[in-house]
Amino acid sequence: MLKNYLKVAFKVFLRRKFFTFISLFAISFTLLVLMVATSLVDHVIGPLSPENKLSRTLGVYFLSLGGENNQSNGLPGYGFLDRYARNLPGVEKMSIFEQVGYKDAYRNSEKISLYVKRTDGEFWQIHEFNFLAGGPFTSDDDKNVNFVAVINESTRKKFFDDQSVLAALGQTIEVDGQRFRVVGVVADVPILRAIPFADIWVPISTTSSASYRRDLQGSYQAALLARSRADFPAIKSEFASRLPNIEFPNPKEFNVARAGADTRFEAVARMFIGNGRETYPRTLLAILLGLALLFMVLPTVNLINLNVSRILERASEIGVRKAFGASSWTLVGQFVVENVLLTLIGGLIGLVLSVFVLRLVNQSGWIPYADFQLNYRIFLYGLALAIFFGLFSGVYPAWKMSRLNPVEALKGGTR
Amino acid sequence: MTRHLLKMVWNRKRVNFLIILEIFVSFLVLFGVVVSTVYLSDNYRQPLGFSYQNVWNVNVQQPGRDQSPNDKTPAITLRQIMQSVHELEEVEAVTGIGHSPYSGSSWGSSVEMNGRKIQYGVNRAADNFKDVMGLQVVNGRWFSAEDDSANFEPIVITQRLAREAYGDEDPIGRRFGELPKADAAASLEPEKERRVVGVVAEFRQHGEFAGLENFHFYRFTYEKSPSHLLIKVRPGTTRAFEEKLSRKLRGVNKDWSYEIEPLVNMRENSFKLYLAPIIAAGLVAAFLMIMVGLGLTGVLWQNVTQRIKEIGLRRAKGATANDIHTQILGELFVITTFGLLLGVVIIVQLPLLEFMSFLSTKVYFYSIGISLALIYLLTLVCGLYPSRMATKVQPVEALRYE
Numbered sequence: 176m177l178k179n180y181l182k183v184a185f186k187v188f189l190r191r192k193f194f195t196f197i198s199l200f201a202i203s204f205t206l207l208v209l210m211v212a213t214s215l216v217d218h219v220i221g222p223l224s225p226e227n228k229l230s231r232t233l234g235v236y237f238l239s240l241g242g243e244n245n246q247s248n249g250l251p252g253y254g255f256l257d258r259y260a261r262n263l264p265g266v267e268k269m270s271i272f273e274q275v276g277y278k279d280a281y282r283n284s285e286k287i288s289l290y291v292k293r294t295d296g297e298f299w300q301i302h303e304f305n306f307l308a309g310g311p312f313t314s315d316d317d318k319n320v321n322f323v324a325v326i327n328e329s330t331r332k333k334f335f336d337d338q339s340v341l342a343a344l345g346q347t348i349e350v351d352g353q354r355f356r357v358v359g360v361v362a363d364v365p366i367l368r369a370i371p372f373a374d375i376w377v378p379i380s381t382t383s384s385a386s387y388r389r390d391l392q393g394s395y396q397a398a399l400l401a402r403s404r405a406d407f408p409a410i411k412s413e414f415a416s417r418l419p420n421i422e423f424p425n426p427k428e429f430n431v432a433r434a435g436a437d438t439r440f441e442a443v444a445r446m447f448i449g450n451g452r453e454t455y456p457r458t459l460l461a462i463l464l465g466l467a468l469l470f471m472v473l474p475t476v477n478l479i480n481l482n483v484s485r486i487l488e489r490a491s492e493i494g495v496r497k498a499f500g501a502s503s504w505t506l507v508g509q510f511v512v513e514n515v516l517l518t519l520i521g522g523l524i525g526l527v528l529s530v531f532v533l534r535l536v537n538q539s540g541w542i543p544y545a546d547f548q549l550n551y552r553i554f555l556y557g558l559a560l561a562i563f564f565g566l567f568s569g570v571y572p573a574w575k576m577s578r579l580n581p582v583e584a585l586k587g588g589t590r
Numbered sequence: 591m592t593r594h595l596l597k598m599v600w601n602r603k604r605v606n607f608l609i610i611l612e613i614f615v616s617f618l619v620l621f622g623v624v625v626s627t628v629y630l631s632d633n634y635r636q637p638l639g640f641s642y643q644n645v646w647n648v649n650v651q652q653p654g655r656d657q658s659p660n661d662k663t664p665a666i667t668l669r670q671i672m673q674s675v676h677e678l679e680e681v682e683a684v685t686g687i688g689h690s691p692y693s694g695s696s697w698g699s700s701v702e703m704n705g706r707k708i709q710y711g712v713n714r715a716a717d718n719f720k721d722v723m724g725l726q727v728v729n730g731r732w733f734s735a736e737d738d739s740a741n742f743e744p745i746v747i748t749q750r751l752a753r754e755a756y757g758d759e760d761p762i763g764r765r766f767g768e769l770p771k772a773d774a775a776a777s778l779e780p781e782k783e784r785r786v787v788g789v790v791a792e793f794r795q796h797g798e799f800a801g802l803e804n805f806h807f808y809r810f811t812y813e814k815s816p817s818h819l820l821i822k823v824r825p826g827t828t829r830a831f832e833e834k835l836s837r838k839l840r841g842v843n844k845d846w847s848y849e850i851e852p853l854v855n856m857r858e859n860s861f862k863l864y865l866a867p868i869i870a871a872g873l874v875a876a877f878l879m880i881m882v883g884l885g886l887t888g889v890l891w892q893n894v895t896q897r898i899k900e901i902g903l904r905r906a907k908g909a910t911a912n913d914i915h916t917q918i919l920g921e922l923f924v925i926t927t928f929g930l931l932l933g934v935v936i937i938v939q940l941p942l943l944e945f946m947s948f949l950s951t952k953v954y955f956y957s958i959g960i961s962l963a964l965i966y967l968l969t970l971v972c973g974l975y976p977s978r979m980a981t982k983v984q985p986v987e988a989l990r991y992e
Contacts, residue, residue, distance in 0.1 A: 193891075197884040204877050277849060284833045288849075351847050352840050383845045473615045473878055477885040480608045484892035541866075 177512065184513040187489070194485055195517070198478060202521025202564065203528060205474040209467060210529040210557045211536075214547050216463075218367055220439040221552070225302040225364060225371045231404055232301065233411070233436040234370065235260050235397045237445055239452040240429040248451035250274060251434065252390030253379070256397040259417045263436070265406030266399045270297040273382075274394045275373050278351040287333050289350055290366075292373030293382060299325075301400045302371045308340040309359035317378040324348060324355035325376045327363045329544065350375060353383075363544040370398065372544075391424070391432070399436060411436050475568050482514065482572035486579075494581050503577035510576055514569030515562060522561030526554065595920045599928075606925050609889060613929030616882050617965050621937055623875040624964070625949065625957035626868055630799050632953050639748070639792030640691065641724040642853040644827065647690040648819040648839070649849040665812035671842045675821060678838060680831050683822040685722040686810045688714035690818040691795050692856035694863070699806070701767035703755050710751050710804035711795055719810070720790070722822045730762040730788035733809040737787070744809055746788040751804035761786045766806075797857060799864035801948055820853075879964075883972050890922065890976035898983050906985035918977035919970070926969045930962055 188195040222229040238251040251260075256271050263269075272294035280287050296314030304311070304325075312323045326334075331343045340360050347354045355377055364372045387393055401410060414436045421432050433452050437445060445454035448462075486493070493506060526549070533547040599606055650671070652664055672684045689695045700709040719725070720732040728749060737744045745766055752761045766784040793805045823831065832850050839848045894901070901914055941954060 194888050197881075197888050200884060201881045204881060208874055208877075276847075278847060279832075279836055279850065281833055281836070284830065286829070286832050286836075286850075352844050383847075470874075473612070473619060474881060476608065476612045476615060477882055480612055480889050481885055483605065483608060484889045487896060488892060 180509050180512045181516065183509070184516050187485075187513065188517065191485065191488070194481060198481060198517055199521045199524060201474045201477055201481075202518050202561070203525035205471060205564070206522050206525030206557055206561055207528045207532065208470065209560055210525065210549065210553060211532055211547075212467070213553050213556050214529070214533060214549055217550070217553055218365060218545075218547050220443060223368070225304045225361075226368065227303045228301065228400060229439060231401045233399045233401060233407065233438060234442055235399070235414070235434055235436055236442045237434060237451040238392055239433040239450075240392060241431040241433065242427070242429040247392060247429065249392050250394050250396060252393030253387045253395045254389045254393075255391045255421075255432075256395055257388070259421060260397050260399070260414060260436070263399060263410045263413050265401050265403075265409050267402050268297045268301050268400045270295055270301050270398045270400075271379065271395055272298055272370075272398070273379065274396065275369075276394075280348060280350040282334055287330075289330060289374040290372065291350060292376050293379045294376055295379055298376070298398070301398050304364075304371070305362040307360045307362060309344045309357070311359055312376075312378055317380050320380045321378065322353060322355045322381055323358045323378065324350075325359040325361060326357055327361055327374055327544075329363050330374045331357075331360050348375065350377075353377075353381060355381075363546075365546045366543045367545070370396070391421070391429075407436075407438075471564070475564065478564075478568035479571055482510075482568060483575060486510070486572050486576040489576075490579060493576060493579050497579070497581035506577045507570075507573040510573035511566065511569045514573075515565035518561045518565030518568075522557060522564075525561075526557060529557075592924075595917070595924050598917075598921055599924050605889075605893070606928075609886070609925050610929040610932070612882060612885070613926055613965060613969070614932045616879065616968075617930055617933035617961060618936065619875055619878055620964055621933070621957060621961040623868070623871050624961045625953065626871070628953050628957045628960065629801075629949060630864060630868065632950075633801060634798045636794070636798075636802060637792050638794050638798055639725060639790065640794075642691065642857055644823050644825055645723065645853045646821045646823060646835075647693070647851050647853055647856060648821060648835075649690070649693075649851075650817060650819060650839075650846060651848075652846045667843050667846070668812045671839060672819065674838055674842055675819070675835065678831075678834065680823045680827045680834075681821055682824055683718060683722045685719045685820050685822075686714075686716040686812070687719060687818045687820055688712075688808075688810065689795070690820060690853070690856070692797050692853060692860040693818075694796070694860065696795065701755075703767060708751070708754050708804065710747075710806045712806050712808065713793075713795060714808045714810040715746075716810035719820075722820060725793065726791040728789050728791050729760070730786070732788050732790075733807075737809055741782070742785045743782040744787040745784045746790055746807040747786055748790055748793050748805040750792070750802065751806060752786070752789045754804060761789060763787075797860050797864075799861065879968060883968050886969065886972040887975060890918075890973055891979065894918065894976045894980045897980075898987055901980055901983045902985050902987045905983060911981035914981050914983070915977050918980050919973050922969055922973040922977075923966075926966060930965060934958060934962075 217223070220229075226232070235251055235256060237248070238255060239246070239248045241247075253271060261269060272292060275290040275292045277288055278291045280289050295317045296312060299311030307328060309325075311325055312321070315321075316323050326343070326348065328340075330348075331340065334348055335343045335346065343357050343360055345356060345358075347356050349355075355375070366372050387395075399410065401407060414434075418432050418434065423429055423432075435441070435445065435454055437454055438456075440459070441454045441456045444456040444459035445451060448455045448458050496506065530549060533549065536542070536547055537545050650668070652667075668686075672686070675681055675684050689697060697712045698709065699712050700707055702708075715733070717733045717735065720727065725732070727746075729752070730746075732746060733744060747755070747761065747766070755761065755766065756764060764786050766786055790807075793807075794800055794802070795805070821835070829852075835850055836848060839846075904914065904917075905911075937958060941949070941951075
């Protein structure tokens with residue numbers, strides 16, 4: 176039966192090529208946009224290298240201080256993280272790192288600006304960087320204020336030209352007036368993965384003044400690697416219970432701290448919706464789904480419109496089938512199968528197109544080190560969307576078709 | 591004729607309803623993109639208020655900024671830095687500012703005056719800032735050494751802010767806002783009462799594409815805001831100057847860190863932030879419109895084939911090809927108008943609900959007009975081929991069906 180439907184479907188597609196083209200265009204374009212958008216989201220918050228362990232990682236990314244007349248939203252300081260986010264139950268490893276800063280470096284009087292990230296030894300155990308040569312610096316390097324650095328592949332090329340990767344090890348780079356010895360070279364990390372991203376990573380202790388160690392607010396963040404996801408609630412509640420006990424240096428200025436141990440999605444929600452103060456992951460999810468739905472309304476209405484027209488065109492075929500005893504349900508089934516088939520073909524075209532578009536974006540250099548990729552997760556989302564789309568735009572026209580009066584339909588009637 | 595068309599449309603309301611819905615949604619999507627574009631291009635044409643040519647920005651960061659406010663070293667170091675930069679032959683002038691233009695960082699505040707809340711952007715600017723950046727003083731004066739001994743906090747505001755705060759009255763010497771509360775020491779606002787000493791024509795810190803905003807300057811004092819320097823260089827200075835400058839800066843204090851960037855580059859980067867989303871949204875909208883156009887053509891074509899009987903009959907009764915053409919396009923016009931009316935009704939609600947209150951009425955109405963015209967154009971183009979097909983229907987084809 177299904178085989179028959181498919182055969183009929185192909186005949187129908189070929190008979191009205193213009194309509195088939197329009198439908199395919201609409202479906203493939205819509206899925207293209209949705210897949211590119213999904214891959215963008217995945218690029219930012221998905222569990223991709225070097226954040227392979229993201230699914231069991233929490234982070235303290237924002238800190239909001241409040242007082243009677245004051246409100247300061249920003250990043251936590253080293254002192255805050257060191258005192259209040261350390262030794263949480265269920266946390267296997269914890270890393271504190273500075274937000275990247277854009278610093279000047281010079282090579283033969285030519286300026287090369289680099290994104291510098293200061294971090295500790297645990298950073299390299301939580302994240303799985305792809306080392307092309309050498310290795311990470313350690314907690315001891317950080318403790319002993321060793322001026323060592325890990326650089327990414329692009330930086331290596333900028334400073335050491337076409338020498339081999341290994342030749343870069345042991346050489347020095349002068350950044351922001353300090354000289355660092357290169358101990359490792361890693362593959363580039365996309366700029367949109369804000370937590371691990373940098374051009375050069377150096378120990379926190381090399382910061383030129385030690386005053387950062389006391390600060391409540393500053394430019395630091397922490398990653399907490401839990402033993403498993405099951406530990407998340409305990410970590411979150413323990414961290415939350417510590418917040419009321421913070422010693423404020425000047426309680427007249429600030430006396431309330433708001434922060435949380437967030438998953439990446441919660442962190443995004445905290446930044447964009449909660450104003451850095453609270454996290455509303457459900458609201459963010461609703462907004463994202465709402466936007467996607469809003470975007471899909473137009474193509475769907477367009478497709479329903481087309482399908483209704485196509486059915487009326489096939490009125491006589493339907494009349495004949497009804498006259499020979501086909502039930503309404505059979506006809507609905509046939510039409511929905513046809514429509515889902517069409518959407519799947521369109522989805523496939525959209526998939527191929529999105530591979531090209533993403534490659535174009537990657538190569539264009541609009542976003543430094545961009546590495547947008549389609550993976551099986553995005554593919555599955557796309558497939559699910561295509562089927563949803565096919566069902567959604569096929570059901571109303573099919574229902575309308577099944578209600579055609581056979582006698583009218585045979586006469587080529589339209590009402 | 592119109593009544594007849596309305597009746598025809600009504601008779602086929604099921605099919606037409608879907609088309610109306612499609613046009614309605616298309617209009618909303620198109621309006622979203624058009625209104626953003628019109629808004630940005632309207633902003634772009636407004637005066638900027640300063641000149642960015644040959645000005646380089648130096649972002650000065652000192653580690654451990656939480657030192658006590660009584661620490662005089664940062665201020666002294668900053669003075670030294672400015673002096674030694676001035677010694678470079680390429681440098682014409684050096685000035686200080688709280689947040690540099692195009693940097694994206696900002697400081698906003700608001701004040702209650704005449705029972706109304708007025709919002710404005712704030713910055714600190716040094717005494718020579720006006721000349722280095724080419725600001726135009728229209729009333730009063732810019733900051734100068736005579737403010738050193740003043741017992742009030744001198745401020746310079748833009749014309750826009752002056753008009754909003756004082757109407758047509760002369761703002762010079764007037765108080766701005768309430769006296770700050772006694773415990774305001776921790777905040778960024780000064781402790782003394784603010785008085786207007788001058789009015790500048792315009793200052794749009796975030797650049798050409800940013801929305802128009804009121805602006806308010808405090809006097810740059812080395813003690814409070816050693817964060818950004820703006821350096822005016824001689825025309826023709828190349829980027830090789832950068833390393834020289836960097837050496838010089840590091841020579842004064844090597845523990846501070848410096849980010850050097852010509853304003854022209856910062857301007858281009860800030861443009862990207864404004865334009866990239868619009869370009870992406872515009873591309874998506876363009877494809878959506880092509881899709882809608884193709885869909886409409888298909889549906890209309892289908893309608894015409896279905897109505898061959900009716901059209902043939904009309905031809906047989908003496909209607910000319912032109913009559914048929916007019917009828918098909920007329921029906922389409924009526925349907926489109928329905929969809930658009932619905933859209934306009936929705937969109938007019940937005941400013942009433944203060945949803946997009948930052949848009950001026952002019953931008954708003956221009957955008958509605960442009961979107962309407964574009965949709966009419968789209969439907970006209972879509973209708974042309976099917977209606978031409980309809981004119982080719984021969985009377986004899988109508989007879990074949992009976």
